Amino acid sequence: MSTLPTVAIIGAGSSGIAAAKALHQRGVPFDCFEASDRVGGNWVFANKNGVSAAYRDLHINTSRDRMQFSDFPMPRSLPDFPHHTQIAAYFDSYVDHFGFRDRIRFETPIAHAQPRADGTWRLTDANGETRDYDMLVVANGHHWDKRWPEPAFAGADTFAGIQMHAHDYRDNAFLADQDVVVLGMGNSAMDIAVEASYVASATHLAARRGAWIVPKYLFGKPLDQINTIPHVPHWLNARLSETIIRLHTGRPERYGLPRPDHRFGAAHPTVSGWILDRIIHGAIAPRPNLARLGPDWVEFVDGTRVHADVVIYCTGYHITFPFFDANFLAAPGNRIDLYRRVFRPGHPSLAFVGLMQPLGAIMPLAEAQGQWLAAYLCGEYHLPSPRAMELGIRREDRRRRRRYVASERHTIQVDFDTYLFDLRRERRRGAARAAAAGNALAVPPRVRVGEAAAA
């Protein structure tokens, strides 16, 4: 029996492998369960798991140096914004470099995760095999469960053309000579509208809310590598960025786009170096929100009506945990209370990795969360009391609500540098708590890793 608790990780996307690598390096015994036959999750085009949103020409929109893991730089030969194939290959080489591929159980989707009275977990895979673990780490991703307009637009059921979600978009071939309506102002809408505009007879970009659109590059460097000082107040950074964007491109409404109803920085960044060009070339027509659909038309809320063959809803995603009983844990309205986006008060043997939406890339934050978890499992970090965690969650939630536009896409938003800064501070505090308690293990080791559950 190991002296450390045993861990099950659900998912070997970039978040799951970041957690796995941290546990592997600290000698924490674990199994990582992956539905697919390879690592990389969303970044594997046509992933066997059936839930990757990657399209043929997808490039990252957070820059290479922001996205890479701290101790495994992406090859310098890669461009600043690599293609999805390069990103997927990078995650593969990460696993091989640190040598934990044998701890990943591929093609083993977890169907059910059951918390037990003693704090351990019973996991059942899709074949009905059960295994027990001391701790469960959830890294199942949050960009796969499609959010359709809810409720559907009036007349949607009468539309005779194609209605689809951005998640199912692969390339623009089927849009040739079609009249296309793209809904949304997030990054999916930007990329898909631009791709559509090269082949479609007409591309309409509809939105219920305006957005500040930023380019990938500014001042000769990736935008997300500017303004990275955590101590500068957010509002000051945001005002400065808004001024720069206004000087650089002008206001969105100058392009016919809806006027943003918020200041810069109050929404998840919409990044596109191309959309404004395609609009001013007349290849994309900005429109307000959809009002209703007919058999071959879409009407917008300003009363204008256009012919449409295809409507692509780029309306985001739900946060979902299909392996939990709904009465145990769900995220209605995309809300899930987690202490620093990882721990659930009152559930010391449960953690989440990568369940956040950063201004900046997810990967280095998932890496930091993995290291935090490893320290916790080795007795080097103790959590605050559940009450203190609850208060911390409420404080963060208040801050988030004050800062961001009210939308289900902003419920798990964090600032890259501030998050890392706060986590380092919290780890110091928790290390002092652990030392005061003699570095006792917060999660007691009860079961062997990979042991089939007793009948």
Ligand SMILES: Cc1cc2nc3c(=O)[nH]c(=O)nc-3n(C[C@H](O)[C@H](O)[C@H](O)COP(=O)(O)OP(=O)(O)OC[C@H]3O[C@@H](n4cnc5c(N)ncnc54)[C@H](O)[C@@H]3O)c2cc1C
């Ligand atoms: C089109 C698109 C572009 C994006 N671009 C960027 C970007 O440029 N930069 C950025 O930082 N983020 C980007 N994101 C966000 C994206 O969520 C992250 O890049 C990244 O994929 C998160 O990794 P993850 O491991 O948390 O989730 P995922 O990549 O979704 O991986 C989850 C893994 O868990 C596995 N899994 C799920 N459920 C189970 C189960 N029950 N049993 C076993 N295995 C399971 C899945 O098979 C999958 O391999 C983008 C998202 C989308 C949709």
Ligand SMILES: NC(=O)c1ccc[n+]([C@@H]2O[C@H](COP(=O)([O-])OP(=O)(O)OC[C@H]3O[C@@H](n4cnc5c(N)ncnc54)[C@H](OP(=O)(O)O)[C@@H]3O)[C@@H](O)[C@H]2O)c1
């Ligand atoms: N190239 C890339 O790297 C790339 C490409 C695509 C996506 N991504 C990432 O993938 C994640 C998901 O992006 P996403 O664009 O798919 O989703 P998203 O960021 O959640 O954006 C959803 C958009 O749809 C709108 N919307 C939602 N419900 C609506 C409704 N009922 N009616 C009208 N509009 C509605 C939202 O408006 P509100 O703001 O009003 O809610 C928002 O504009 C993000 O992290 C994004 O950065 C990256």
